[in-house]
Amino acid sequence: MAYSIGQVAQLTGLSTHTLRYYDKYGLLPKVQKNSAGLRRFTEDDLNLLNLIECLKSTGLKLKDIRHYIDLMQQGERTLSERYQIFLKQKQSLLLRQQELLRNMEKLDFKIRYYKTALKYGEANVYKKNKQLASDRARLFAKF
C-alpha cells in the first residue's frame, strides 16, 4: 500500500510543503517516485515520519535527525553511534521532564496567586495567604 503526498499530509498533519521540504532536506531517503514523478510513501516512510516527529519534539534539530537517518542508511557499522544518540536523547528528555515539573509548580503558584487575588485583591494576597508568600520565595527568588 502506497500513499500520495496529499494522503500523507492528512495522516500526519504535516503540510505537503513540509513533506517535500523534509524529502529535499534528506530526511526521507527511501521515498520512491512513480513513472509520473509523483512520490509514493510506504508504511516504512510513515513510521519514519513518526520517529522524526518524536525526535523533533524531544529537541533534536533537523540537521541532527538527518545525521541519524544517514547513519541508518550506512547499515550495521553505525549501530553503536545510533544507540548513543538515543541514550543521549533519553537523558535530555529526563532533564526536560524535571524542568516541566518545576514549571508546573510555578504555574500552580500563579494559579493559586490569582485565585487569592480575585478574592481579596492583589494588595492582600500575601497577607491573606502565608503559604503563597513562602512558595513565592521558594519558587521565584532564586538569584
Place this chain on the structure above:
Amino acid sequence: MAYSIGQVAQLTGLSTHTLRYYDKYGLLPKVQKNSAGLRRFTEDDLNLLNLIECLKSTGLKLKDIRHYIDLMQQGERTLSERYQIFLKQKQSLLLRQQELLRNMEKLDFKIRYYKTALKYGEANVYKKNKQLASDRARLFAKF
C-alpha cells in the same frame, strides 16, 4: 540591591544582548536606568525574568508574554484575564507532559532495539525479541 546588565546575564544565563532585546521588546517595563543611562535590575526584575523563562519554556511566545506583562501593568482590572492565561498554560503543560511520556516510550523502544541489535545484528532483532516486535507495532504503526 541593584544589578548591572552584566551581572544579570551571569545570574540568568541570558546574554546581555538578549536582556536588552527583551527590554526593548517590552518584557521588562520596570527596569530603571541610573544617571549614566545604565540599566539597574532589581530583585523584582530578576523574578520577572524567572517567570518569563518559565512561560517561554512552557510554550508561550514573546508576544504573548508581553501581553501578559502589559496586563500586569494595568492593575487589578486585568486580574481575571491574567488568571485565565495561567489556567490555559497549565492545560497546555499537561498536554506536553503526556506527549513527553509518549516520546519517552518511543525512545525506550529504540534503546531496547539497539541493545538487541548490538547483540544479535539488525536482521535478527524482531526474531530474537518478540516484545520489541509487538512494541514496534504499538508505537510506530499509527497510520
Place this chain on the structure above:
DNA sequence: GATTAACTTAGAGCGAGCTTTAAGTCAAGA
C-alpha cells in the same frame, strides 16, 4: 479537446528569537 485537481520543481519569503555590528558614552585606575 478543455478543464480540473493533484502533483512536480527551484527558489524566494517569512516570523521568531536572538546575535552581531558600528559608533559612541562613561567612570575608574595607571
Place this chain on the structure above:
DNA sequence: TCTTGACTTAAAGCTCGCTCTAAGTTAATC
C-alpha cells in the same frame, strides 16, 4: 591624561523551520 572595560543605541544579519510562489506536468473527467 590615557586606557580599559562595561555599558549605551539603532539597525543589520543570522538560523531555523517552514511556507509560499511561479511555472509546469500529468491523469482523470466533462
